[in-house]
Amino acid sequence: MSPVILMFIGLAIFALGYFVYSKYLARRVYQLDEKFVTPSHELRDGVDYVPTNKFILWGHHFTSVAGAAPIVGPAIAVIWGWLPAFLWVTIGTVFFAGMHDFGALWASVRNKGRSIGALSGRYIGKRGANLFLVVIFLLLLMVIAAFAVVIKDLLISTPTAVIPTWGAIVVALLVGVAVYRMRWPLIPVTIVGVVALYSLIVLGDSVPVVLPESFLGMSPATVWILALFIYGAIASLLPVWVLLQPRDYINGVQLFVGLALLYGAVLVGALFAETEHNVVAPMINDAVPAGTPSLVPLLFVTIACGAISGFHGMVSSGTSSKQLDRETDARFVGYFGAVGEGLLSLGTILAVIAGFRTVAEWEAVYSEFGAGGVNAFVQGGGMLMEDGIGLPASLSATVLATMAVLFAATTMDTGMRLLRFVVQEIGEAARVRITKVPATLVVVVVGLGLTFSQGLGGEGGLRIWPLFGTTNQLLASLTLSIIAVILIRKRRSPWPALVPLVFVFVMSFWAAIDQLSGFADPENADWLLFGLDVVIIVASIWVAVEAIIAMRRAVNDPPEALDADARLEAVREEV
């Protein structure tokens, strides 16, 4: 089968989701009101609360939620065959991610732009808010560890990406200085920055950098992981305008370029290329390599971002909701933001199932669970781009590897920065003032401990992946339960939230239990991950209990008046 057929089926499902289901959600479930005064107007302060054009806000939202995770997850999950991954990404985006992200945005807009953490305190109780801190701490920790290993693997498997990856830091620093210190206009700076980045890609392609077998007694894997943590610590301590802001910006631009190249390659390849690409991966893989966990429930936590991700709820309610100009824009920003991420996942699936020429080539890459991952994306996508748009395979692979590394690195340094804040907050709760540098040191030590928990090569990194997915889905369950409680209180149909909630919760809880025996396996035990898993299971039970109590209360309480939000506004004005 030609990948272009799958591409169009996927695009059609996304289009139906956006034009039909999201319209239903907007009219019947969330009942968006154009006249509702959004927090960006009500609390406008020019800093956090700023009414923003919906297209720009969508760009912010989409690039904040799209990182390396929608590439890594699907690229691992096709080991069970392309059909389950394809279905989960498309249906998951339409009925799970879209409604979740849209719902989180709406719920936050109706509550003064408060974050999901604050909303969990209001709708599920104080314990719910504490639970949120625990889950977010675990999630960020796993992000740092898993992404360090993803980047390390890419730098070793694609040595041509080393120069553009580290060179991108210099480009970002120069862009930052040019924009804020020299006050140069942004558009020419952007063009020069992007050209410089792609020149580095061309340079890197001809000058691969391979580390020596042993450097100060350490393997290349250990050296890269240490270098990444040192970089992450420095980046997270620098003022944001110096590095993080220009890096995120260049990455955002790159994301659109990368998506266009990938989809363009599939389309042009199918129409004009001499070497036709077919889907070589099995539809359903009956002969999975030994040690591969069962499809149900692991598929649903292996692909978290790209189907449904709790992290999106944090972005929706943390920043996007404060900038929403009109409530009706929530459909475009929230739902279509999820569709954007679904597109990235779908592109990844196409690259890893149709990028190889034969089934044997595909099977050689997918020789064990976790072996595919982002390397398969780089290899497969590279081949697709070579045959589709004529970019040499090696250069295409360097482009994709650089894209994936930059995404992962951005997520890693932002994760370290956020985790530092969490450590400082925990310190404050314990009445110990922890300043920036010691808090960052704590983050580095704990992160390195988790990364090296299975050996100095960071072997445990991808083993953490499903656990990261589980935690992410747990966060999504928490958000969905808040949306369900709000809907019940307003006496609207809670089913669009309840069905995904129950499904995602059951799958992630089941996966957490399933993984527990793997982490305690005497031959390959990892007690650190075992401990983390136990915490996640306890947190899951806690989520379920709190959510059921909150929903029962919402059912028994008198219904919220139709004009409750409007009256709330009136009270605010009086105050």
Next chain:
Amino acid sequence: MGRWADFRNGVYEYYAGPYRSALAREKRTEDDYFTLVVLGEALGVPDPAAYYSAEFLPTLYPEFHAWHRRMGMPQSPLDSVSCC
């Protein structure tokens, strides 16, 4: 021309938006330190540059109330300034 200006503003907004609050917070922290340095002498910390920094006092007054509240002092710490 109008469309080009819109596009330019849009690109700038795309650059600045996600970090607007972080930058504002950093600027506020820097301003707070500056206020502390300028008010050092008045708060009882000997400052050899007080003669020169006193010149800045009038520019700090509009923000003074917000500053002392942020620093955890509900009432003005200076007898000479009764902002609240």
